[in-house]
Amino acid sequence: MEAKHENDLKMCVFGDSIGKGVLLQNDSGRYGLVKINLNDLVGQKKIVLDNFAKMGSTVTKGLAIVKRHASKIAKYDTIFLEFGGNDCSYAWEEIAENPQNEHIPKTPALAFENTYTKIIEEIKANSGNPIMLSLPPLVPERYFEWFSKKLNRENILKWVGSIDVIYRWQEMYNLKVVLLAKKLSIPLIDIRSAFLNKRQYKDFLCKDGIHPNDSGYELIYNTIVKAMLERNVQKDGVVFVK
Numbered sequence: 001m002e003a004k005h006e007n008d009l010k011m012c013v014f015g016d017s018i019g020k021g022v023l024l025q026n027d028s029g030r031y032g033l034v035k036i037n038l039n040d041l042v043g044q045k046k047i048v049l050d051n052f053a054k055m056g057s058t059v060t061k062g063l064a065i066v067k068r069h070a071s072k073i074a075k076y077d078t079i080f081l082e083f084g085g086n087d088c089s090y091a092w093e094e095i096a097e098n099p100q101n102e103h104i105p106k107t108p109a110l111a112f113e114n115t116y117t118k119i120i121e122e123i124k125a126n127s128g129n130p131i132m133l134s135l136p137p138l139v140p141e142r143y144f145e146w147f148s149k150k151l152n153r154e155n156i157l158k159w160v161g162s163i164d165v166i167y168r169w170q171e172m173y174n175l176k177v178v179l180l181a182k183k184l185s186i187p188l189i190d191i192r193s194a195f196l197n198k199r200q201y202k203d204f205l206c207k208d209g210i211h212p213n214d215s216g217y218e219l220i221y222n223t224i225v226k227a228m229l230e231r232n233v234q235k236d237g238v239v240f241v242k
Contacts, residue, residue, distance in 0.1 A: 010075060012050040014062050014119070015082030018136065018220075019053030023213055024206035031055070034217040038225075050076075058087045058107050059115040066122050073128040078228075081119065082133040085210065087112045088173040096151035099159040105169075113176055120184055132181045133224075134192040135174040136216065139202045140167040142209025194223040 013019045021034040038047045050072075052065055062083055066073075073079065087107035095103050107115065123130045140163045148156055160166065174192055181188035195201040195216070204216035212220060 008046045008048045009077055010048045010050075011078045011080065012069075012072075012076045013053045013080045013082065014066055015053040015080070015133075016057040016062075016086050017053070017055035017211065018085060019080065019082035019133075020051060020055055021053075021217060022055055023211050023217065024208050026207065031211075034212075034214060036214075036217060036221055038221065053082065056086055057083070059083045059112055059119060060107065063115055063119050063122065066119050070122065070126045073123055073126040076128060079123055079128045079130045080133060080224075081116075081123075081130050083116060083119075084112070084135045084173045084177055085138075085170070088170050092147050092151060092156060095159050096148070096153075096155045099155040103159070109173070109176060112173065113180055116177070116180055117184065120186060130186055132177060132186050132188045134177055134188060134190045135170065136191055136205075136212055136220065137195050137201060138167060138170055139205050139209035140164055142202075142205070142207060144209075146208040146210075189224055189227045191220050191223050194219050 017031075021036075022031050023034050024030075025032045038049060052069060054061065054065065057065070062081075088105050090103055090105055094101075120130055120132075143166060144153075144156075144163045157163070178188060178190075180186075195204055198204060198219075204212055204219055206213045206216075
């Protein structure tokens with residue numbers, strides 16, 4: 001393992017598969033990790049990044065991981081938080097089998113806000129400097145096609161109403177993230193707008209409709225680096241980088 005030096009920029013990430021850098025590999029159809037050299041993007045200080053993000057993680061799992069690493073938090077210059085994509089998702093298998101029933105997301109909206117608040121409180125209590133990330137957009141048609149491959153699609157559509165509802169539901173959780181950042185005076189980098197600013201934002205997402213592809217991750221990291229280098233991210237305010 002390479003030695004860490006005093007002048008290194010020390011960062012860590014807590015989040016889900018997007019925080020981890022997971023993407024769908026077109027050649028194999030399996031999930032892998034993006035390969036981007038952050039130091040090449042920054043070009044100044046050397047970045048030391050500890051990635052505690054986990055595929056499938058919700059804020060509940062995230063809180064447990066943050067607590068597990070609480071003793072390390074103070075050593076990081078910046079702590080990135082990226083949650084919400086799994087929290088707003090549903091147990092689609094159950095919906096496909098019982099579309100007549102009521103179903104709730106993995107983390108209901110109020111519980112999402114409350115638990116995310118606890119994550120931030122835990123980090124700040126351990127002298128950490130959190131920065132929140134908004135959610136990248138999904139492509140509802142691709143996502144529906146992906147998760148419903150072996151399910152009763154007719155039943156899912158009967159319950160959800162229309163495919164575009166999936167986008168709007170995820171967008172609502174993104175808004176929860178933005179409003180929570182404002183409420184708690186936590187800096188936020190708006191990576192969602194970086195995607196939506198593109199005329200064809202779908203070109204930056206994988207076949208599954210939810211994970212960024214190589215170009216999508218490059219867009220995310222460049223957006224974050226731009227915010228950090230231009231010092232747009234302040235400790236006591238919310239910023240939106242487009």
